[in-house]
Amino acid sequence: MELDELRPALDAWLDEHADELAPDEAGLATLDEQIAHLSQVKRLAFDAGWMRWGWPERVGGLGGPALLRAYLGEALTARGFVEPGMYSMTEVLAPTMIDFASPELAAEMVPRLLRGDETWCQGFSEPSTGSNLAALGCRAVATHEGWLVNGQKVWTSFAQFAQRCVLLVRTGTPESAHRGITALFVDMDSPGITVRPLEAMHGVPEFSEVFFDDVLVPVDRMLGDEGRGWAVAMDLLPYERSTALWHRGALLHRRLDQVLAAAEPGAVTPSEVGEAFQHLYAFRARSLATQRRLHAGGELGPETSIDKILIATAEQAVFDLAADGLADTVALGDDPTAARWRSEFLYSRAATIYGGSSEIQRNIVARRLLDLGPDR
Numbered sequence: 578m579e580l581d582e583l584r585p586a587l588d589a590w591l592d593e594h595a596d597e598l599a600p601d602e603a604g605l606a607t608l609d610e611q612i613a614h615l616s617q618v619k620r621l622a623f624d625a626g627w628m629r630w631g632w633p634e635r636v637g638g639l640g641g642p643a644l645l646r647a648y649l650g651e652a653l654t655a656r657g658f659v660e661p662g663m664y665s666m667t668e669v670l671a672p673t674m675i676d677f678a679s680p681e682l683a684a685e686m687v688p689r690l691l692r693g694d695e696t697w698c699q700g701f702s703e704p705s706t707g708s709n710l711a712a713l714g715c716r717a718v719a720t721h722e723g724w725l726v727n728g729q730k731v732w733t734s735f736a737q738f739a740q741r742c743v744l745l746v747r748t749g750t751p752e753s754a755h756r757g758i759t760a761l762f763v764d765m766d767s768p769g770i771t772v773r774p775l776e777a778m779h780g781v782p783e784f785s786e787v788f789f790d791d792v793l794v795p796v797d798r799m800l801g802d803e804g805r806g807w808a809v810a811m812d813l814l815p816y817e818r819s820t821a822l823w824h825r826g827a828l829l830h831r832r833l834d835q836v837l838a839a840a841e842p843g844a845v846t847p848s849e850v851g852e853a854f855q856h857l858y859a860f861r862a863r864s865l866a867t868q869r870r871l872h873a874g875g876e877l878g879p880e881t882s883i884d885k886i887l888i889a890t891a892e893q894a895v896f897d898l899a900a901d902g903l904a905d906t907v908a909l910g911d912d913p914t915a916a917r918w919r920s921e922f923l924y925s926r927a928a929t930i931y932g933g934s935s936e937i938q939r940n941i942v943a944r945r946l947l948d949l950g951p952d953r
Contacts, residue, residue, distance in 0.1 A: 578630060580644045587627055591652060597621060598658040606913070608781055612696060612738050615663050618653065619693030628691050636675055637688035643820065643871040650824040654831070661828050662783075665821035666735065670697050670743055673813040677800040678762060686741065686762070700730040700744035700763070700787060701810065708937045710745070710810060711755040715789065717746035724748075724761060724799070726769075726792040732931075736772050736785035739765050743813070744794075745806050758806035762798045769793075779923035815877030817932055818885045819867045825888055826861055829895045832921070833857060836895070840902030849901065853894040860887035879945035882938040889928040889935055896925040 591598065598621065600614050622628040631646035632638025646668065653659045667690055674690075675683050689695040706712040715728025726746055736742070742763045749757020765772070769792040774782035801809050833853060836845075864884050870877065900907050900922055906915045907922055929935040943949040 578639070578641045578645065580642070580648060583630060583641075583645050584648060587649065587652060590625060590627065591656060591658070594621065594625075595656070598653075598656075600658070608783065609738075611660060611663065612735065615659055616693035616696075618659055619664075619667075619691065622649065622653075623692040632671070632687070632691065633675060635680065636671075636683050637691060644868055647820050647823050647868045647871075650820065651827040654824050654827040657831065661821070661824035663735065665824050666697060666699075667691060668820045668824070669813065669817045670699060672816050673743065673809060674762070674800070676812055677760065677809050679797065682762065682797065689740075695740040696735055696738045697741045697743065698733050698736045698739035698765070699813070700733055700736075700742045702730060702732045704729060704731050704786075708934055711758070711807070713745055713747060713758065715744075715746050717748050717759060717761065717794070719748070720793075722793055723796050724759075724794040726761070726763070726789040726794055729786060729788050731775075731786040732784045733787050734783055734785075736765070736787050737774050737782070741765060742787070743800065743809075745810060748806075749804055755807035757804055758810070759803050760800040760806035760809035761794045762800055763792065763794050767792050767794070777924070778926065779920040781920065781924075814933070815879075815881040818881035819864075819871065819877055822860075822884050822888045823864045823868060825892070826857070826864060829857055829888075829891055830861075832899065833895050836899045836902045839906075844904070845898055845902040849898055853891070853898045856887070856891040856894045860884070860891045863887050879941050882933075882941040882946075885933060886935055886938045886942070892925045892928040896922045 598618055605611050605614060619628055626639060627649055629637060629639040630641045630649070631643050634640050650659075650661065650664060650668065653664065654661045671687050671690055674687055678686070690697055700715075701710060701713075703713050703715060705714065715726065715730060717724040717726045724746070726744070728746070730744070733742075742765055744761045744763045745758055746761060747757055748759040769790040771788040771790070772785050773788075775784045775786060776782045777784060800806070837850065867877065867881060867884055899918060903918060907918045910916070910918070944951065
C-alpha cells in the first residue's frame with residue numbers, strides 16, 4: 578500500500594472509531610491512565626491493520642514504506658488520540674530491534690510492542706555521563722549463565738511501565754570508550770532491577786532511575802555483537818530524531834491552532850505569531866526531507882541533529898506564544914485544560930535538553946556535517 582491509498586482509508590477509519598480512540602480528558606489525569614489509553618489505541622489500530630503498515634512482514638507487519646507509519650502517528654496525534662512522546666517510543670526502539678536482534682527474537686517481541694501489549698524503555702543515560710554516552714559505566718560481565726549486569730541508568734522514560742529495556746552496558750575496559758559497549762535486551766521483571774520514578778518540573782513522573790544489581794541477562798538477548806553496542810546506539814538515536822519528531826510536530830501544529838483560536842485579541846503580536854509559524858514550518862520542511870529519505874530506503878545519520886534543533890526551537894516558540902496568549906489559563910487556571918497547558922509549557926523548557934541537548938546537536942552538525950573539526 579502507498580500513502581495516497583492509505584491516507585483516505587485511514588482517515589475514514591479514524592472518523593468512524595473516534596469514540597473508541599479519543600481519550601476521556603477527565604480519565605487521563607495520571608500517567609498510568611495515559612499509558613493504558615495508548616495501549617488501547619495501538620491495539621485497535623493493530624487489529625485493524627493500520628499499525629502494521631510500514632513494518633516488515635517478518636515482525637508481523639504488512640510491509641510498505643515508512644511514510645505509512647509517519648502518517649499514522651501524525652493522524653493520531655493531530656486528532657488528539659495519542660500523546661506523541663509515548664506513542665513514538667515504538668518508532669525509536671522497534672527499528673533498531675529489527676536491525677540488530679536475532680530474527681527469532683525480533684519476530685517474537687516486535688509485534689507485542691506494535692500492538693500495545695508491552696511498553697519498552699531505553700536504558701542509555703547515566704548520572705555521571707550527561708550527554709557523553711561513550712563514558713557510560715553500567716557494566717556487564719560474561720558468565721557461563723549469561724551477562725551479569727550491575728550499575729545505574731537515569732532519565733529512563735516510562736521505565737516503571739516497561740516490560741523490556743534496550744540497555745547499553747560496558748563490557749570492555751574504560752579506556753576502550755565506545756568500542757567496549759554492548760547492547761542487551763532486558764526483561765524488566767528480572768530479579769535485581771529496581772525502578773524509582775522521578776517527578777519532573779511539569780509534575781509528571783515520566784522518567785525513572787533504574788538500578789541493576791547482579792541482573793542476569795541471557796546471551797541470546799544481546800543486540801548485535803559483543804563490544805559493538807555503539808553501532809546500536811548510532812542506529813537508534815537518528816530514529817529518536819526522525820519520525821518521532823514528525824509526530825511531535827503534529828502536536829505543535831494542533832497546539833498553535835488552539836492558541837490562535839482561544840487567545841484574546843491583542844494578547845499576542847503578529848511578530849510573535851509569525852516567529853512561531855516560522856520555526857514550526859522550518860522544522861516541518863526539514864523533517865519532511867527526513868521522512869522522504871526513509872521512504873527511499875536511505876540511512877539516517879547526523880543530519881537528524883538538525884531536526885532535533887529545529888523541533889526544540891519550535892516547541893518553545895509555540896508554548897511561549899501560549900503563555901502570552903492564554904496567560905490566565907496557563908498561569909492561574911485550575912481545570913484539566915489549564916493543567917494540561919501549564920504542564921506542556923513547563924515540559925517545553927526541557928526541549929533543548931532531552932534527547933541530546935541543542936549544544937550537543939550543534940556540535941554534531943559542525944563536526945560531522947560541516948567538517949569543522951574532529952569528534953572528541
